Amino acid sequence: MSTSMSPSGYRPSRTSGATAGTWTQLLGTYDATTRTAKLYVNGTLAATLTGATSWSSSGAFTVGRGQYNGAATDFxxxxxxxxxxxxxALTPEEADALNRQLL
Structure with a gap:
């Protein structure tokens, strides 16, 4: 499985997707001090992006979609x-422990 994070829009991208009908845990972290974003898949580090920048948000915390030009998108x-x-930002050990709790 190959995984990468694209700095344009900070979207994680994977060359292989989740299997239909199979539960998959995705966990993302952002460390503002080190400016590092990480993606864990089923408790295992799958991608790291360094040099990530934070952004201001005035809306509600939302999961399951993106936003572009003020409109909901990418559901x-x-x-x-x-x-x-x-x-x-969760540690690798915390990410693994959360994955094991949900299995």
Missing amino acids: VPGAVSHVQAWNH
Whole structure:
């Protein structure tokens, strides 16, 4: 499986997708101090982006879609459940522990 993060729009991209009918845990972190974004898939680090910048947001916390020019876009074509938000970037050990809890 090959994975990368594109700096344009900070969208994680994968060359292989999730398997239909199979639960997949996706966990994203952002560390403002190191300006690093990470994507974990099923508890395993799959991609890292360095030099990421934060942005201001005045809207509500939203999961399952993007926003472009003020309009909702790029809706997730599937179900989203077990959403959690943390006030710090999770460590690799925390990401793995969360994955094991949900199995």
